[in-house]
Amino acid sequence: MRELTAELRQGVTIPRPERPRRILTPDATAAERVQSEDPIRQPPEDAVFRLQDVGLWYGAKHAISGITLDIPVNRVTALIGPSGCGKSSLLRCLNRMNDLIPSARVEGTVEYHGADIYAKSVDPVEVRRRIGMVFQKPNPFPKSIQDNVVFGAKVNGIEGSSREIAERALKQAALWDEVKNDLKMSGLELSGGQQQRLCIARALAVQPDVILMDEPCSALDPIATLKIEDLIRELVKEYTIIIVTHNMQQAARVSDYTAFLLAQEHGLNGTLIEYGPTNEIFTQPREQRTEDYITGRFG
Amino acid sequence: MANQSIRLRAGGAVARRQLVSRASRYFFLGATVLGVSILLFLGYETIVTGASRLSLDFLTNYPSRFAEKAGLRPAMFGTFWLMLITIFTSIPIAIGTAIWIEEFAPRNRLMTIVKINLANLAGVPSIIYGILGLTIFVRFAGMDRSLLAGGFTLALMIIPMTVIASQEAIRQVPPSLRDGALALGATRWQAVRYNVLPNAIPGIMTGTILSISRAIGETAALLMIGGFTFIRFDPGPNLVDFADPAAFLAGLNESFTVIPIQIYAWSIDSRREFQANAAAAIIVLMVGVMALNLLAAVIRERFRRN
Ligand SMILES: Nc1ncnc2c1ncn2[C@@H]1O[C@H](COP(=O)(O)OP(=O)(O)OP(=O)(O)O)[C@@H](O)[C@H]1O
Numbered sequence A: 001m002r003e004l005t006a007e008l009r010q011g012v013t014i015p016r017p018e019r020p021r022r023i024l025t026p027d028a029t030a031a032e033r034v035q036s037e038d039p040i041r042q043p044p045e046d047a048v049f050r051l052q053d054v055g056l057w058y059g060a061k062h063a064i065s066g067i068t069l070d071i072p073v074n075r076v077t078a079l080i081g082p083s084g085c086g087k088s089s090l091l092r093c094l095n096r097m098n099d100l101i102p103s104a105r106v107e108g109t110v111e112y113h114g115a116d117i118y119a120k121s122v123d124p125v126e127v128r129r130r131i132g133m134v135f136q137k138p139n140p141f142p143k144s145i146q147d148n149v150v151f152g153a154k155v156n157g158i159e160g161s162s163r164e165i166a167e168r169a170l171k172q173a174a175l176w177d178e179v180k181n182d183l184k185m186s187g188l189e190l191s192g193g194q195q196q197r198l199c200i201a202r203a204l205a206v207q208p209d210v211i212l213m214d215e216p217c218s219a220l221d222p223i224a225t226l227k228i229e230d231l232i233r234e235l236v237k238e239y240t241i242i243i244v245t246h247n248m249q250q251a252a253r254v255s256d257y258t259a260f261l262l263a264q265e266h267g268l269n270g271t272l273i274e275y276g277p278t279n280e281i282f283t284q285p286r287e288q289r290t291e292d293y294i295t296g297r298f299g
Numbered sequence B: 001m002a003n004q005s006i007r008l009r010a011g012g013a014v015a016r017r018q019l020v021s022r023a024s025r026y027f028f029l030g031a032t033v034l035g036v037s038i039l040l041f042l043g044y045e046t047i048v049t050g051a052s053r054l055s056l057d058f059l060t061n062y063p064s065r066f067a068e069k070a071g072l073r074p075a076m077f078g079t080f081w082l083m084l085i086t087i088f089t090s091i092p093i094a095i096g097t098a099i100w101i102e103e104f105a106p107r108n109r110l111m112t113i114v115k116i117n118l119a120n121l122a123g124v125p126s127i128i129y130g131i132l133g134l135t136i137f138v139r140f141a142g143m144d145r146s147l148l149a150g151g152f153t154l155a156l157m158i159i160p161m162t163v164i165a166s167q168e169a170i171r172q173v174p175p176s177l178r179d180g181a182l183a184l185g186a187t188r189w190q191a192v193r194y195n196v197l198p199n200a201i202p203g204i205m206t207g208t209i210l211s212i213s214r215a216i217g218e219t220a221a222l223l224m225i226g227g228f229t230f231i232r233f234d235p236g237p238n239l240v241d242f243a244d245p246a247a248f249l250a251g252l253n254e255s256f257t258v259i260p261i262q263i264y265a266w267s268i269d270s271r272r273e274f275q276a277n278a279a280a281a282i283i284v285l286m287v288g289v290m291a292l293n294l295l296a297a298v299i300r301e302r303f304r305r306n
């Protein structure tokens, strides 16, 4: 992991933030948790996404509100926070998947490379083509492995032989060696971890710019989880990745920036509490609530 | 103390619950046996009464005043053409409607009303559809008592239930498949075409076949629009008409009878020999329905395997 980071730094003007050496524990000394300044530190890198005061309503329910956030290019940004705080909702705002929920209504602006993705002239298909998504539960299509991978590429009119497209994407997703002799086998016959990597391959085959991952490892065992984490570190050389996770270790291992969201008391809307380099969030959080959450003292 | 055995025989509340559980099993078995045995009895009666009349002549003869000369030929032609018209008009409309409602329609009050009324329409007695067909197709559109008018009427009758069955099948497709496709940049139609429909087809087929089975046995609606009972020609286009669209259309405009109407006509005849004809015709109709079901099962399995 260390060497990988060093390798990644080459050719990038802005140095990648340090990964934390250890995670803050409840018995940390006062010096380790200096609390000062603004808890929200927008990254210095170019932003893929610029969120300005983004909120989301489900009918009369205000699920998230007032999220102002820059997502840096070619970095892994982790979204953490307790269940129900609106992480998935926020993620779905970024590729207009909330359009599919009839009651959902987005407020504020979500800029993607400077373009408002909720502008009237924007076609959600164009958005989703560039911003891929991997779901919490692996959802391969009931088709062959090759057809699974090729589906997105084909519907988007990407040229090339199916086999080559599948091979390239499966190699990127570190699944090729395990399935190269079974490309005609149904995707449903793979193990959970393989299915999730198949879904990642499927997203990569579309040649996206950003990949959104909603708890991609929650259904996987530790080995499969590590494989996906390694994969994420590998992919971030070429892609921007935003990952939702409940696993603090995972956020610390895999992400460069971390955003901590929290639904206010009494089930109110989720807001951004703290945002900054993962290293700082996990070792010197500026907000008491962040600290409570990452040290596991939160209810 | 160590080898004091605990009592694991069912007692008290567990025993009571098990009693209910066992009793329920016999109740459901009883319901099944009752239904199946009535069916078997009816089937047996029909076969015993009608088997002696089944012959090639019975299938190829025209109706006659003499029971032993009477045959099912025009009725079989009529049923064949009527079903063809019904299938080709109702299925595209019904499946298209179901797809639109489930995948494209806005979710508002109006759509809720439409959906409820579809269910109501499926429950309307068939004779009402007969009156509707008589008014719209026979009188208003001037189609007379033709195969086309009959086929369209039956199509009207089965569209609501085919729509409902197809909707149900489409809803059974896990939303994660649709979302997965859309998240990859597929358009709505691409997601429907490549991910929803292939997985809904087995269910759609089952529902469609049930509807068609109902149409194939329909009597009341067709009597209403005037299916004849005594016809001495073959309703529908003849083989040579296939080359000539005008002749083909003229064939579809011919008057008709169908197997269930023929069964009805024979069964209300007081003479015993005609009862046997009715039973034989029922056997023919049942074989037809079973063949349809078999076809549906084959199609279903094909889609399931892919
Ligand atoms: N389709 C929906 N309709 C109505 N309310 C919804 C919908 N989806 C989510 N919500 C509500 O929005 C809030 C945020 O939900 P969301 O799924 O974004 O939380 P989350 O942070 O992803 O939680 P988890 O960690 O459990 O996945 C919750 O209170 C939830 O009840």
Ligand SMILES: [Mg+2]
Binding pocket: A087, A088, A089, A214
């Ligand atoms: Mg979630």
